[in-house]
Amino acid sequence: MSFDYDLFVIGGGSGGVRAARVAAGEHGARVALAEESRMGGTCVIRGCVPKKLMIFASQAGLLADEMRGYGWDGAQAGRFDWEVFRHKMDAELTRLELIYTANLTKAGVEIFHQRATLVDHHTVALADGTRKTAKHILIAVGGRPALPGIPGEELGLVSDDLFTMDSLPRRVLLVGGGYIACEFATILAGLGCDTVQVYRGDAVLRGFDRQARDMATLQLSDIGIDLRLNVNLTGLERNGDRIGVTFGDTSREDFDAVFWATGRAPYTAKLGLENTGVHLRANGAIAVDEWSQTAVPSIFAVGDVTDRVNLTPVAIREGHAFADTVFGGRARKASHVNVASAAYLRPHEAASVGLTEEQAQARGDVDVYATVFRPMRSMFAGSNARVMMKLLVDPETDRVLGCHIFGPDAGEMIQLAAIPITMGATKADFDATMAVHPTAAEELVTMRQPVRRHRLEIPAQAATA
């Protein structure tokens, strides 16, 4: 049977673009890609990139405070001009979007700027009614913000809306405790909005190491966010120009904007999956094996739509591995072990690779090397902000199982720590590494004694069995 293409990719985000570019450009496959919105997907257009630019923009107040501590009499952040910033940010996103499109075209990928849905195992339908056949189809449609299902929720905004607001809200409510909620609260507070964040749990950043979570929770309050924990929302209603929010205890407050950051869901609705026999998991994610192959041999899926580890580098790696395996004659799997990640909070970021202390403790014996200290830079300026560095070590093998950092540029540091940990480095390897002085990061190679030792308690019966 002859097909129009060797590969049809649905979705021009992190995973889809990489797979298409490698399959066509490096392995010579005939490839088409459909993108219904802007090329680059969530990361480039409404995620990592604009968010990080806004994080940078939002730290002026903290820097001015610090510089006053260094003798810059009267240092002030001045007035933030959202329109000027937004204009520049839009231009930057357009620049990146054009680069993504140009790279695909250069690699020989045919691009359809429209929605695509599945018709059968080898056929997709484009929004203009045309149909295309392909030997393989890659679903890389990503995820969408998920709403909590409460009355009036449509009055709230989602993460996509942060980047296109006409003006900054005076009083804003962030709902959620994940990294997106915390980063957005940090951004909005830093840009001068009166910011309230509510979360139903007792510490933000679920999934990170508990000690880092506690420090992040404290920091959010320290930078002026009105953080309320163990709080649920029960409804939203319009109140003139404002939004009235009812909390679980029936108290009510008005806000100029409410942002839901209550999770994301795979974007599988109305994709035509019912025509194919592709299996979904309970949460709507596409079920795939370690090769990113679905239950239908000709259909693969990568990235957030598979809900494995929902981060850009993971989607890229999965897309690349798929292209190498299917078109490059080089079987490759994307590893989901030791995926480093960071929450870009200010002034200190939370960053992590490997097991958390809680996970390591549940797995077996673990020695905890940790230090909490006031770093030279901010201490001199009179700040109480504290840094945390932690290594989790298997006492039997001496292998470092996890590393957690809460501090300035922790995201940059964890990228480097992830290399030895992925290679299987031992604590002795860290100890043998010469420190770079004076840095905060040198603590990673100078912690001599464990601060805690967790030993797995074996029930007496099991121990004697």
Ligand SMILES: Cc1cc2nc3c(=O)[nH]c(=O)nc-3n(C[C@H](O)[C@H](O)[C@H](O)COP(=O)(O)OP(=O)(O)OC[C@H]3O[C@@H](n4cnc5c(N)ncnc54)[C@H](O)[C@@H]3O)c2cc1C
């Ligand atoms: C606010 C925010 C901040 C984030 N920050 C980070 C971060 O700091 N670091 C990090 O690693 N990750 C971050 N992420 C996560 C990261 O953006 C995603 O993991 C990544 O973009 C997933 O890539 P993907 O290819 O699976 O999907 P996406 O990038 O979402 O791309 C999917 C594309 O498919 C298109 N599409 C969907 N359906 C169709 C269809 N039927 N036809 C045609 N096109 C379709 C969409 O328009 C979209 O462009 C962030 C996400 C958000 C929302």
